[in-house]
Amino acid sequence: MNLRATEEEAQLRAEVRAFLADECPAPESLPHGLDERMAFLREWQRRCYEAGYVGRAWPAEFGGGGRPPVEQVIVDEELAAAGAPEFPNIVGLDVIGPSLLTFGDDEQRHRYIPEILSAQEIWCQGFSEPEAGSDLASLRTRAEEREDHFVLTGQKTWNSWGQYARWCGVLARTEGPETRHRGISFLVVDMESPGVEVRPVTQITGHAEFCELFLEEVAVPKANLLGERGWGWKIALHTLAHERGTAALPRQVKLRTWVDRLAADGRERTSGGRPILDHEDAQVAVARAYINVEVLRHHAARTVGRFLNGQPVGPESSTVKLVMAEAEQRVTKAALDVLGETLESPQAGMERANDLWHEDYLFSRTATVLGGTEQIQRNIIADRILRLPQE
Amino acid sequence: MDLELSDEQSWLAESVGALLARTPASHAWDALLEFGALSIGRGADDLGAVELALIARAIGERLATVPFLSGAAARYAVGAELAVGERDTIALALLEPGLGWDLERPTTIIDDDADGPMRVDGEKAPVEGAGNAAALLVLAGDGDGRRLALVSTGQPGVTIVPGASIDGTLTVERVALTGAIARADGVLARDRSEAGLQRLLMVGAMLSAAEAVGAASAVLALARDYAGERKQFGRAIGSFQALRHLLADMYVKETSAWSTVLFAAAALEDELEDARQTAHVAKAYASRATLDIAHGALQVFGGIAFTEEHPAHTYLRRIVVRGRDFGGARHHERAIGRVLAHADRVQEVVA
Secondary structure, eight states, X not given: OBOOOOHHHHHHHHHHHHHHHHHOOOGGGSOSSHHHHHHHHHHXXXXXXHTTOSSTTSOGGGTSOOOOHHHHHHHHHHHHHTTOOXXXXXXXXXXXXXXXXXXXXXXXXXXXXXXXXXXXSEEEEEOOBTTBSSOGGGOOOEEEEOSSEXXXXXXXXXXXXXXXXXXXXEEEEOXXXXXXXXXXXXXXXXXXXXXXXXXXXXXXXSOOOEEEEEXXXXXXXXXXXXXXXXXXXXXXXXXXXXXXXXXXXXXXXXXXXXXXXXXXXXXXXXXXXXXXXXXXXXXXXXHHHHHHHHHHHHHHHHHHGGGTTSOOOOTHHHHHHHHHHHHHHHHHHHHHHHHGGGGGOOOTTOHHHHHHHHHHHHHHGGGGTTTSOHHHHHHHIIIIISOOOOO | OBOSOOHHHHHHHHHXXXXXXXXXXXXXXXHHHHHTTTOBSSSXXXXXXXXXXXXXXXXXXXXXXXXXXXXXXXHHHHTTTSOOOTXXXXXXXXXXXXXXXXXXXXXXXXXXXXXXXXXXXXXXXXXXXXXXXXXXXXXXXXXXXEEEEEEESSSTTEEEEEOOOSSTTSOEEEEXXXXXXEEEEEEOOXXXXXXXXXXXXXXXXXXXXXHHHHHHHHHHHHHHHHHHHOEETTEEGGGSHHHHHHHHHHHHXXXXXXXXXXXXXXXXXXXXXXXXXXXXXHHHHHHHHHHHHHHHHHHHHGGGGGSTTSTXXXXXXXXXXXXXXXXXXXXXXXXXXXXXXXXXXXXXXXX
16 A cells, blocks of 8 residues: 555656646536537547547557556546546446456457547447346346347336447347346447337436437347357446446546535535635535545545456445445535525526536436445345345 | 555554454553564654554454554654654643644643753643553643643653543543653654644544544454344344345445545555545544444344443444544544635645
């Protein structure tokens, strides 16, 4: 354990900092409309990738940086310090990408990985179904094997960024329902295939970031099978461990910017004739949010930081996920508590900021649901870490 | 930059744990001294803050009653500048009745008598381990600022009155200083005192948090084992989801608290700019987390935990005390809050 930067690491930090000083978009420059924002953020990710700051620890032969994972940690810290926006290809980078690296053949990795890194191709995740949420192994989407392809039929839900995605990582049943998790395979589905229909779902935030996905006899080439037939569950566990664990390191980038914004609003807005943040109870509420975000950074770096190269993450990822959800919800709850009635202020110039807080707050309620509910994470910890008796 | 323990650090943690496990409690301190637990300084083989955190954690796990925390903190903060005997047991006489952990205006006075030694007058309490200490590290005002001074016990000007702690394995005393003579070369100059005090508060907060995490991890392990054995309704109680989830939450608190304590230790050792903020974060978080773990453990044990012979309460008691040493959660949350209220950006403070 040693946080002192080597000369090389210090140089990287300085280089990233200089890059961000020139290039990092200000939060208010982000377009409000979803389409425009997506285009803007893809361009942002592409520029960062070209500078060497995306997938820095991923293997060089597939377009990654081939550097030690700790360098990605440094890059993420600097992105956070600069208040940089999140990259738009989250699912590709933090969720499916590590599984493609681990289970994909060379052809698949050469085909998909560079386009994930540059945000040329956006990915989505086809895991959950209307009848298979926490009980994911009960999923019903079927893939029938034909000569050189699978025929895929079923319905998926909660496909974040499905309307922008070129590819979807789909879990489908290739064997009978009695096989439960043993009969599932992982297919890479081209979202431009005939029979794929995407319907954005308006969320409680008012945005339609996630979608329903209808698959009607979609032909998926056998070359798009990831790993072997029947490996779907194994791959899904690997994918989910990254979604719950390593994804926290880029995620805390965003949470740090929220804490910053909360502190800034708390200083600018007044209550009882004084800046809100002059009040000690408000200071403590913001401090507690900040503490949770810092602990997330420390805990994710210590437990999963070394897996930023895509290697398998163990059940510790579930502890990171719970710490992350608590941090996210504490920040937005603190914003509502601290900013209070000013969030409904008719004062000119505050509307946009107020909308954003309400949006962030509402969105943060998913933190204990998406990627596996907090109850599922506790089950995993009870079984696989504490080794408690089964229910 | 290395985010994991080195092989040497892992070895140290295991060795100290094994040492405390096989040594009778009455010899634990001698064994730790023999091991080199107070070899603190600037030498290459000396222990740094991370190593001290590992020792504090091991002490917490076994609830050892040894004067490590105060001795290690004092040596780490000011040992290079004050003449501390190698095996001197040191107690920290910082608090006063009515003076919080901000320690802003101590009423204890240190008087620079031009001809003679410096003398200290005032009342210090609570002072953990004063009764067994060879010397007290006293915080006092000199009229213009704060000073740290080493005062030997066993002199007429030092009166020690036993007090009571919720953790009966520790002693907490009140100390009356009436013209107590500071050790020659035992008083830090004003600016060095300020710097030393800040460092003392950081390392003390970090080490008390580490010890609390050790105690919490031990009581969690006991509760986990009990949940696997104890049967009600014909099943092990650890198979009930209500308890499985409670224990899982306790584990998350333990492992995340340990992560932040290690970061605080490394930030201190590596003299990072955010070392002070990180110490506040670690102490605030670990104080709350470890207390939740102890409460959870008592709940898992149920009625049996409320008998004196059951060990659960001994962990709870240690966690309560270490939780408030060097300031409880609210103290550190307020300190961070004040910074957030005045910095333009969080990052200006922490990065």
